[in-house]
Structure formats: structure tokens, C-alpha cells
Amino acid sequence: MKGKEMEIKLIALDLDGTLLDSQKKLSDRNRAVLEECVRRGIYVVPCTGRIWGGVPEFIREFPGIRYAITTNGAVVEDVQEHKIIDERKLTCKQALEILELAHQFHTMYDAYVDGQAFAEERFMRDLDSFGIPATLQGMIRATRQIVPDVAEKVRQLNLPAEKLNYFFGDSEERLRAKKALEARGDVVISSSFRLNLEINALGATKGNAIWRLADYLGLKPEQTMGFGDGGNDLTMMKMAGVGVAMGNAEEEIKEASNYVTASNDEDGVAWTIEKLVLKK
Template identity: 40%
Template sequence: MSIKLIALDLDGTLLTTDKRITARTRTAIEECERRGIQIVPATGRAMKAVPDEILQLPGVRYGIFTNGASVWDIREGKSIADQYIDWQTALKAVERLENYPMLYDLYIEGRGICEAQFLERLEEFGVPPENCRIIRSSRQPVPNLIAYLKEFHCPVQKINLIFREKAVKAEVRQELTQMEALCVTSSLPWNLEVNAQGATKGGGLERLRKHLHISREETMAFGDGENDLPMIQAAGLGIAMENGADFLKKQADAITLTNDRDGVAAAIEQYAFGES
């Protein structure tokens, strides 16, 4: 059965280590558009943190954002499906974490909301320079996040947590998993990502393919991290990057080259185009 939809994680997958799309990968995506294959960014990022270079790629009309909490028709500027944390649950979560040595921000209405100290202390918490640049360019500072939630009662797409100590990350993860309304995952060694229970990239892929009347067998997905596992499992063909987590590679249908060696392009050429 031919591939009609390809879901692509961004960081560590579509993008190289220095956050570029290679010429070979861009050519493969352009060929997908010619063949009528939907290219779908599937990321933990909020939509407004995704560069226009990606949103304007040939064939990109739909996106799966904030780990599947938001499925969006980019061209029409409207939501297809969403699954958010209600503001009361988000408030309980962040209040439980107030005394831990960590940083956090909230994804609300497609953008990151944070306190000023969050932006000022990124390097202190070991966040790599390129990630610092992306974060600072896509966040809106507010005086106090707890006060913001109490005042505006905003549903939250995702809570993003940053740690400098693995032990603290593990302790916080255990604390949050006790809240049944939440799903806790991670995409980077120094972060945790908290969504509503059931909001995953895999769930987002399933909702989108049904919206487009595409069967599971006609979908393909790429990823490298923990938050990509549900999407790899939900796709007809799940591809793990060679640079990906070992447990993800064990669950994938196939493993491609690294993100710095045109892994996405190589697998698209082989499996979607039938090239040897």
C-alpha cells in the first residue's frame, strides 16, 4: 500500500544537530508534494516555536504540535483536534513543584508563557546555546505563572520542565505521574514534558489521518526520542533514527541513518518512493 502521510519529529530527526534541513531531505520533501504525500511536522514545540522554514515546506498543510495536544490545519488557520490540561489541573501540578530546583513554562494558545527568570537562567541549567536561542525567540514573559493561571483560567497545551540534575528530574517525574489526569514524557536529557492524559503524538497522528480518511497502513512516522514512541507505534511504518533512543529503535519497524546523515531522506526514498 502506498504512503499518503509522513509525520516527522523535528529536533533530532528532520533537523540536523545545528537545526538545518539538508538539501537531500528538502528534495525528498519536494518529491513528496509532487506525489501528493502529506508531510506533517510532529513536535513537542508549540506551533509558534516552529520556524516558518518548516511550516512553509512544500506539502506541509497540517501539523501535530505540543506532543499531540494540538492538531492544526496550518493553511486554514484552524484546529482539527485538541486535548489540553484544564487550568485547575495545571495549577495543581505547578504548585506541587514550586520547591524543586527547576525551571518551567506553559504552552498556551500555541505559544510559550514563562516568567522572566526562566529566560535568564537557561544556561545555568545547562540548556545548549541553540535551544536557548529557540526558547528565547518563542516565549512571552509574564510576572508570575501561577497568578496568570488564576486570572485567565487558560487551558494548557503542555507544561515544559527543565532540570540540571537527573535525580531531581526523576523525583519530579514520579511526583507528576501520581496525577492521573497527566501524561509525562521527555524528549531531551534535561527536560520533562507534561500533557493531558491521552495527548500524544500517536494520538495526534491517529486523529489527523482519520480526518483525512487515510488508513494506518498508509502512514509513516519518524522519531528519535521518548515522546515519539506513541507515534512510531501508531504509524503503519514507524522509523527510528540511528541517533535515537535504544528502546525506540527496538519498537520501530525500521532504523534509518542519523539526523546528520540524511536519515529522513534515505528512508523516504526507500519506503515511500520504492528506491533501492
């Protein structure tokens, strides 16, 4: 399989449903394996749909993590130096148009701008009705800044947006919105779970971001490995030197990967790195 003969020097890790277990925790085994990777000079790179400030503190403060790919690849950052290496953002105009479009559907929406996530109180009161899993609700409440009107906040900031989210309680409504967004032709649409849509600028994918970071570090794409479970990890499965799907991953992700490992609750990340990278 591709990447088998190449020494892996960069490991990109989705967080929710992949590196973290169902309780959003980092297991002792996964932690120990990542520590060994760092010790061997392998770049350990969180690769997430979250903003960096929304990443759990135990990941942000993990010794040896220097680079991160956030908001689905919109931002590639040296998080130790607080330096943006690469970014692919929606213009303020695009963001406002997409927020206006949301009013055509029964959807909750939020916006990520300048490293912050903005949401409205009316949505926070009723997350269940927008199809948000109970395991994610605490994280969403903890990472959103509440504003009276998201669109007005974006307008006031007048800055590019890293990402916008739509959340749905109904799959048919989600499909209608997806078709409307696709008709624009100027955005990338993905999902991290069944009833959401994540809207990014063209070029803002996890797979593209891995290539850009590898190039910055003087690495070949074949020297990269990516782990994921959801729709926003699809490009990572296809573009990383070795794509590894979790046992709990969506079927599309498994089919696009080179390997399928154990689930996120069974230390699938550690198991694969031990066998393929650390050769234990």
C-alpha cells in the same frame, strides 16, 4: 514488517533531532525529498513538541504542508485554514496545580496556552543550570514570552493549556518530579531530551494524534509513517504504520521502531523515504 505492503500517504516528522540537523537547519536533500512527497500527494506533517508559532518559519511556509501535530499531540491543526481538527488539553485547574507542584523541586518551568509559550526572566538568565542543551537555548529564548509569573498568567488567561514543561539540572530531581506527576494519574509525561519532562493531557500523544489525523483524512493507520528520536516520539514509533527511529535516537525509540535509519546529520529522513516510499 508492518506497513511494508501499504502505500504510505502520511509522513509525520519530529523536527529537533530528526528532520532538522544539529544546527536546526533543513538540509537540501531532506527538502528535495519532502517536495517530491508533496508533489505525489503524500501528506507531510510536522509532528513536534513545539507550538506552531515556535516551528521554524522555513517549515511553516514550506509549500504543501497543510496539517501539523503540535505540543506532543495536544493539537492537530489545519494550518492553512487555521482550523483546529482535534485537541487534548490540560484544564486551567490542572495546569495551575502542576505549576504549584513545580515549587517542590529545583526546576525551570513554562506553560503553553492558546498557542503561546510563557516563561519567567529568572529562568532565562540561567538556562545552563537547568540542563538545557546549548543547541536548544536559542530556540527557547526566541519562542518564549517573558512574564513576571507564569502561574499568574495562566490564571489570568483562564484557558486550557496545551502543555507544560519542567527542566532540570539534576537527574535525581527529575526522577522525583516524574514520580510525583505520575501519582496524579491524569497526565501524560514524556521527554524530548534527557533532563526535561513534558506534561500533557491524557490522550495527547504523537501516536494518538497521527491516528486522529489519519481518520480525519480518511486514511488507515497502516498508511502512516513516523520519524523520531526522543522519548516523546515513542508512541509514534508504536502506532504509526511504519515507525522509523533516527540513528541518533534513544535506545528505547530504536527498539520500538520498525526501522533505524541514519542520523539527523546524515539525512536519515531523506534516505528512508527515498528507499521505502519513493522507491528510488
